Amino acid sequence: MSCRSTPITCKKDRYRSFDGTCNNLENPFWGAAKEPYAELVNNSYADGVHKFPETSNNEQLPNPRAISLLVFPDKNIIDYKWNLNTMQWGQIITHDMSFSGRTTLINNNPVTCCDSEGQLTSESGNNPFCAPIIIPENDFVNKADGRECMEFVRTVSTKDIDCTSSKSPSFPINEVTSYLDLSLTYGNSKKQADSLREGRGGRLKVIKRNGGTWPPQAANVLQICSGATTADEPCYVAGDARVNQNPQLTVLQVILLKEHNRIADALSDINKHWDDEKIYLIARRINIAINLYIHYYEFLPILLGEENMVKNKLIYPNAKGYVNDYNPKVNAAVLKEFATAAFRYFHTLIRGQLRLYTEHRFPYQSIRLSDWMNKPSILEKNNGYDGLAIGLSFQPQDKSDQYFDLEVTQYLFKGNQTLGMDLRAIDIQRARDHGVGNYIDLRSYCGLSIPKTFNDLCDYMSIKNVQALKSIYKRVEDIELTVGGSLEKHVPGTLVGPTFLCILLRQFYITRVGDRYFYENGEDKEIAFTLEQLETIRKGSSMARLFCDNGINIKKMQKKAFELVSPWNPIVPCDQLPFVNLTLWKDIK
Ligand code: HEM
Numbered sequence: 001m002s003c004r005s006t007p008i009t010c011k012k013d014r015y016r017s018f019d020g021t022c023n024n025l026e027n028p029f030w031g032a033a034k035e036p037y038a039e040l041v042n043n044s045y046a047d048g049v050h051k052f053p054e055t056s057n058n059e060q061l062p063n064p065r066a067i068s069l070l071v072f073p074d075k076n077i078i079d080y081k082w083n084l085n086t087m088q089w090g091q092i093i094t095h096d097m098s099f100s101g102r103t104t105l106i107n108n109n110p111v112t113c114c115d116s117e118g119q120l121t122s123e124s125g126n127n128p129f130c131a132p133i134i135i136p137e138n139d140f141v142n143k144a145d146g147r148e149c150m151e152f153v154r155t156v157s158t159k160d161i162d163c164t165s166s167k168s169p170s171f172p173i174n175e176v177t178s179y180l181d182l183s184l185t186y187g188n189s190k191k192q193a194d195s196l197r198e199g200r201g202g203r204l205k206v207i208k209r210n211g212g213t214w215p216p217q218a219a220n221v222l223q224i225c226s227g228a229t230t231a232d233e234p235c236y237v238a239g240d241a242r243v244n245q246n247p248q249l250t251v252l253q254v255i256l257l258k259e260h261n262r263i264a265d266a267l268s269d270i271n272k273h274w275d276d277e278k279i280y281l282i283a284r285r286i287n288i289a290i291n292l293y294i295h296y297y298e299f300l301p302i303l304l305g306e307e308n309m310v311k312n313k314l315i316y317p318n319a320k321g322y323v324n325d326y327n328p329k330v331n332a333a334v335l336k337e338f339a340t341a342a343f344r345y346f347h348t349l350i351r352g353q354l355r356l357y358t359e360h361r362f363p364y365q366s367i368r369l370s371d372w373m374n375k376p377s378i379l380e381k382n383n384g385y386d387g388l389a390i391g392l393s394f395q396p397q398d399k400s401d402q403y404f405d406l407e408v409t410q411y412l413f414k415g416n417q418t419l420g421m422d423l424r425a426i427d428i429q430r431a432r433d434h435g436v437g438n439y440i441d442l443r444s445y446c447g448l449s450i451p452k453t454f455n456d457l458c459d460y461m462s463i464k465n466v467q468a469l470k471s472i473y474k475r476v477e478d479i480e481l482t483v484g485g486s487l488e489k490h491v492p493g494t495l496v497g498p499t500f501l502c503i504l505l506r507q508f509y510i511t512r513v514g515d516r517y518f519y520e521n522g523e524d525k526e527i528a529f530t531l532e533q534l535e536t537i538r539k540g541s542s543m544a545r546l547f548c549d550n551g552i553n554i555k556k557m558q559k560k561a562f563e564l565v566s567p568w569n570p571i572v573p574c575d576q577l578p579f580v581n582l583t584l585w586k587d588i589k
């Protein structure tokens, strides 16, 4: 299924395209931006209409806000091992892979969308993250970019567009490339990518201001940065529209941007004869490889357990040469079950209070997350950028559990108001909008035991949670994936229960083997790094180096920068950390 009316012919390119097309040569749109999500379990009637939110007996499902209040309350238990950067990197990965963006017009009316209370909002524009609930009509054309969705041609009248009853055929579109290709830094189309380039030395555009280097300033501050109070305060443009959403996310986006320019400058130095285009493309490719290494070998083992990743062929920790596991039969498109349920469970890791630290790890400021949403000006004052970056590495994340911070379940996007939205309720509602399969169907897909009665759930949930589920749902079949999956006891050595673990392992497997450009792949010599280059990427890439190389004045860091500082993970001078040897890209020809 694709949303494109005209087929394209791919030529074999050395570099990834910006919109992800032609990564898979047989199926050019697999994993590309603006394609529908894939799914593990189908939850639609034969005509494409979602079964949700009705239960198996056609009753209304309970109010998402009520569910959130009952089973996902606030309780601040902090993680004893992993820092806030672990949480924040998860959001970086999310923004590289998934964005169920904005609404499409139907009969020239904005398609409505449910708010966190399950009520219809007048238009989804109120919520900057409102997913597109795209409802094909007769000869449906997505007018925004003139592409047709042939497979979904059917007639619906606007009165059918009601996501509280969800009788309307709708399917979510992923606005960004599914591949882990730093689309959040480089953009999701050639046009967008070009607009972010300096046009000189292979570099991305930056501005210098207040003693730092920042992404370009947004043209319309008050529109782009809803938290901004004046039209001239800092507000950034990057490859992803969500760059300003929260201050520590923005810090990591700036780090990734500066990393590109750092690599580009080094390449220019050693290859004076390379032009802007060549430096840009190769710097991008190296930056992506460094990040893929960090994602798969440093970060994901924390969530999924290293052994599980090895067993399921997601990583090869002892590999010396190439890992030729590209499989052209695998579609790397992001799964609904991943983006709309499993990965959102890590909203549990969010801390409501962010601390800023000096270079000597002295806390000098503490801020409320909800006061600084879409208001990145904090980076540019009072040493904010370094202070927040060190905070990421030094402050514990919230524990992975069924408790969610009030800053996101009561005050999300509150702006100047006293109260805001509930992210957990939105997560639940969004899964209904997107027609995500229910809990037991996913357990079944994963080969896990299927509960017949509520009591059966006691094998892998606390009695208290089973009782809560019983009070919410009439039948076990009605339990939603977002809710049931979040209440399972964790698999030892991981931060999730078995159903989410299965979905996450599946997603990160297909993201890897479905990516022809994955950096460990050596099958196609045109694309592959040399063995020496691959080796330096493996030995020299780390989160710690990203902080060291791209802070303003960060001179020391613990080696494992997703882990809290401890006697086993002491802070060391940056020059003691391994690094990627960029001289291996010297062109000897
Ligand atoms: C301060 C931190 C974070 C905030 C404020 C935040 C907030 C949000 C918001 C507002 C949405 C859109 C909800 C909707 O309308 O459907 C969202 C989506 C999502 N979040 Fe988070 N989030 C944070 C961190 C994370 C983390 C740590 C992860 C995972 C490790 C994560 C995973 C996701 C995913 C997978 C989506 C769906 C994206 C899409 O497909 O559109 N988020 N988040």
Ligand SMILES: [Ca+2]
Pocket: 095, 096, 097, 176, 177, 178, 179, 180, 181, 182, 183, 184
């Ligand atoms: Ca991407």
